[in-house]
Amino acid sequence: MNNRLQKKKIKEIVYRTLEKIDISLDIHIQTTQVNMIYDFIKNQLIIDVDRIREARNEMITPVPLEDYIKALVLHEVGHYLDRDALWASIPRALEIRKKKRETPYFERTKDLELFQVDIEEHEVEYTFEETAWNNAAVLNEKFNVVGRDSFEKVRFESLLSYTAVYNRDLLIYQALLKQKTGKQLAV
Numbered sequence: 001m002n003n004r005l006q007k008k009k010i011k012e013i014v015y016r017t018l019e020k021i022d023i024s025l026d027i028h029i030q031t032t033q034v035n036m037i038y039d040f041i042k043n044q045l046i047i048d049v050d051r052i053r054e055a056r057n058e059m060i061t062p063v064p065l066e067d068y069i070k071a072l073v074l075h076e077v078g079h080y081l082d083r084d085a086l087w088a089s090i091p092r093a094l095e096i097r098k099k100k101r102e103t104p105y106f107e108r109t110k111d112l113e114l115f116q117v118d119i120e121e122h123e124v125e126y127t128f129e130e131t132a133w134n135n136a137a138v139l140n141e142k143f144n145v146v147g148r149d150s151f152e153k154v155r156f157e158s159l160l161s162y163t164a165v166y167n168r169d170l171l172i173y174q175a176l177l178k179q180k181t182g183k184q185l186a187v
Contacts, residue, residue: 007049013066014047017073021143025080038076040086045076059157067150074139074146075158078132085131089124096121112176119173122166129162 007029014027026044035055037046056068063071079086099117100108108114133155140151 003049006053010047010049010052010065010069013069014045014073017070017145018045018077020145021074021077021139023077023080025077036072036076038079040079040083043080043083045073059153061153063150063153067146068154070146071136071140071151071154072158074136074151075132075155077139078135079128081135082128082131086128089128093121093124109172110176112173112180115169115173115176118169122162122169126159126162126166129159133159 011027011029018025018027025038026042028044028046029049030046031050032046032048033051035048035052038044039046052069052072053065056062056065059068062068096117099114100121103111103114105118108118136155137151140146140148
C-alpha cells in the first residue's frame with residue numbers, strides 16, 4: 001500500500017475510534033518521531049504515520065496495525081481525560097526544565113540534589129502515562145474498541161519504553177544516595 005493510502009487508512013481508523021467513544025479531537029498528521037501525541041495545550045491529536053508503522057513493527061509481540069492504532073488512540077484520549085492534571089503540572093515542569101538547562105546531564109549525574117529533578121521528572125511522566133493507560137482501559141471496557149490481549153500488549157510495551165530510561169537514572173540516583181549517605185534506596 002502506498003504512503004498516501006496508508007496515511008488515509010490510519011487517519012480513518014483514528015476517526016472511527018474517536019467516533020466510537022464519542023470524543024471529538026482535531027487530528028493532525030505531522031512528523032514528530034513519536035507515534036501519537038495528545039497536545040493538551042492545543043487540544044489536538046498529532047499522528048506520525050511513519051513512526052506508528054515503525055513502532056508497531058518494533059514490538060516484541062506485534063499486534064495488528066489497526067489494533068495498535070486503536071489502543072494508542074484510547075491512550076491519548078486517556079491523557080485528554082486527565083487534562084486538568086496536565087495543566088496543573090505546567091509550573092513545576094517549567095521549573096524542572098529550567099534546572100535541567102542550567103546543568104548538563106553528565107554534571108547532574110554527579111550530584112544527588114541536582115539529579116533529584118531528573119528522578120522527579122521521570123516519576124511525574126510515568127504517573128501521567130500510567131493514568132492515561134488506566135483511563136484507556138476503562139474506555140476500552142466500556143466501548144469494546146480493541147481486544148483485551150492486543151490492548152494489554154500495546155500498554156505493556158508503551159510503559160516499558162518509559163521504564164528503561166527511568167531505571168537507568170534510578171541506578172545513578174541510588175549510587176549517588178549510597179555515596180552521600182552510605183544507604184541504599186529501597187525499591
